[in-house]
Amino acid sequence: MTGEQPYGGHMRGISMMRLRGLVKKESYQIIRDPSSIGIAFVLPVVLLFIFGYGVSLDAQHVPMAMVIDKPDKAAFDFISGFGQSEYFSPVIMNNIQEAEKALMQRRIDGIVWLRGDFGRLLLSTGNAPIGVIVNGVDANQARITIGYVTGAWIKWLERFSMERGRPLNIPVNVDYRIWFNAAVRSRNFLVPGLIAVIMTLIGAMLTAMVIAREWERGTMEALMVSPVKIQEILLGKIIPYFVLGMGGMALSVAMAIFIFHVPLRGSFFALTIGSALFMLTAIFMGLLISQTAGSQFVAGQIAIVVTFLPAFMLSGFVFDIGSMPMVIQWLTHLVAARYFVSILQNIFLAGDIWPIFFSNCLWLVAMGTAFIVIIRKKARKRLE
């Protein structure tokens, strides 16, 4: 611009007065709008409780039928081991037909069948096969159940042999150890992953909806004609929702540590940096969505489809990315939550592993930058 500007002086930079006004306005709206408080603070609590307590990928108290064709001391000894395990609720049944019927009716999830020759084979060879039938409808649960039964069986055989001073002659003896999550509690990796999903919701969905609301109610037109700059409008949205999101984040982390007893092995510092980066990326996604959607309803729908669902399915929060088809694996690179899930699971369960942390942060920075560049390009103080 040339010459002396009548109003140009404060137009170059960002005016603190205008920005303060916008942030204040947004904060009042957040405080007075029950739905934003709901999404930021109530939703995390509800989701964490559902996933922390309700959804578990561990098999516990699986109802199993125990069928013993020829009752003897060894058979009862084996069965009693199941009764003490928290993984199973054994039910003794008289014959295999009755057990199969119960399985059909879904009263039980599996059958352990000790055939007539169980005791004889055990004493003669030291290795007695057992029959296991599992309801395979839920493949995950079935696999876990078979694993537990196998484990229980091998353990029992070992003890049985030991007591008799005879070496166990099974060809391969697996000695396994689990790192990072020694108790194999699925909660320990579900809860950190869930935090990423919740943050996606707060950041992307809330931001997308509130800007769409300004268009819908006609407040945007009045903002547009005030001397406010487009950067100030954007910042006026980013700052309050960033604070709100980080608040929700702190709540979730506190719940994870104190209620679900998920260990936090890494540093708060890394956790804060990682969360802040992700929060910004999620808010940028929200801003971008709101620029394309004209109404709150559409913005909400788009936010769910392009941010929330991918964060759920493709972030590695529940489903392991490594076992997805190649094409889908590539696709997961576009899901910001993927990097945050990785950051969180590392910080919580493994500690500050800087190479992993930095590479994930770098991805987030790259995505965030791309988003903000597009937003800035698209945002104009015009109604067209």
Next chain:
Amino acid sequence: MNRRGTADSASGQAYQQHGLSVQTPSIVKSSSPKGMSVHSEYCLEATGANKSFFLGRRRVIALDDFSARVKKGMVTGLIGPDGAGKTTFMRMAVGLLIPDKGRIICLGMDTSRDSLEVQAAIGYMPQRFGLYEDLTVQENLDLYADLQGVPNEVRPGRYRELMRMTGLGPFTRRLAGRLSGGMKQKLGLACTLIKPPALLILDEPTVGVDPLSRRELWHIVYRQVEEEGMSVLLSTSYLDEAERCQDVILIHEGRFLGQDEPHVFSKALEGHSFILTPSRGDKRRLQEVLSERHEVIDALILGEKVRLVTRDAMEPQEVKRCFQVGVDFDVQVVEPRFEDAFISLLKRKKEGEGEAELHHAITPSMVRGSRDEEVIAVKDLKRKFGNFYAVKGIDFTVKRGEIFGLLGANGAGKSTTFRMLCGLLPASSGELRVAGHNLRRARAKARAKIGYMAQRFSLYGGLTVYQNLRFFSSAYGLRGKRQRQRIGWALESFDLSGLKDARSGTLPLGYKQRLALAVALMHEPEILFLDEPTSGVDPLARREFWRHINALAEANVTVMVTTHFMEEAEYCDRMVIMAQGEILAAGTPEEMKARFRSPENPDPTMEDAFIALIEMHGQEAESA
């Protein structure tokens, strides 16, 4: 202050030097960035502005080679019906839209190039002003003061002044969402004026606002002009408001139609306007016959009289001689109104473009029954929503063939009453008889005898005109030959035959209104309910619509109508005015007006009567 840079301190100084005056025009001029039209007497100049939009695949021309100039230091009205291009022009003037062709200079700056500078210098209130409903009145003011960079020192004084002017002082801590429509609009205006702008642009500030608040808004606007020397551009589709402007620009279908002082327009029609008083109360027939004549530009019912505008100037005796139509009447010459001129301009323009003349009124079949029969009877009708009484026990009756009006501001309870009468909403208590049926027991029977035309014309936009007619007629149980007959009647009477296969969603508003009326009449109802039937259509379409309604009333159809256009109240035989769920007054338009006749105001308008009633009610409520 330095942090905000020079401009803020400059305006700060302006505040200190001139108290709370506007930045004097000299500041704006001397620092005009492009150094053009420095001493121009215009604050806004449009030259050959063009703008079109795409509505789906259809290109809509919003502004067509539009040129106009707005003078400094006065109130200029941008007058035109809905969809004329008023909002588009205003949005271009503030740099929210860029013209496809042509240019617009606002306060010496090009609005497409220097939109930020323009926006810093003007005040703009869009049609739905951006009040944050979950912020209080004070918080809204603070926000806009921050956005406009008003220095903290001058704020308290400015707030006090604005609150006094708008009367919102006692409500500063109330959420904006809880204010009435008129108060919201005043708050919007206060927010726009927080830093006195050099040019104030208001887009339909009085739409949907009750007459009392409307009057107050005008008062505030004039104070800005008189005391602060502000320039104002204001758009409106109420033609009576044009007369309150000092200069008007007429716009129709995106084109410039004329610009001058309002009285110049009306002066041109001196000797064209008359009031005819029919001797035997045959106002409807007289109006109908007059409307068919080529010599007539406009014939309107005004209470018991008919207002006539002729194509050529005439002497009263000439009028009597010319219109020997079988109805005896007295003639009186009256001052032409701005509206007469506008209608005349529109009509001549349409004729010049070879468009067909106004269509004939429809010919409905006669409803049997005596005109003394009460077809709607309401007794102590109440409706409660939670703890709140929307309707607090009202009584009235409507006779067969009457046009009965239900008037009131937003929230007066007229929509609730209306819905109960149509059987859409059950009453909480009271008696409600429609067409001889008790609505609380025989709702379906009563509904078969009523036709209902909703405010937003509930048509299926994706269906064609013909399909809409077929669907609605079957919904009312018409079959076979009779259905075909009725559809044929509707297509012909409303001149829709040519548009039979057009999708109703793509029709212009006036046609949609015709189709909506046709749909409501498919089953030949005895009673017709019209909810704000003419809001948003242009004045010619509105006149045509009322001709149809008059024809229906002549055929003994009872018509019940809600409206916020005070002039439309004149068409009613009788009416009630409602406020806060109560009936304030009932009677004929003449009786209503006569109640407020005084030496100062010997010929009060319907609006005067309305305002006086509301004010009286307010005082009673206060003293009670």
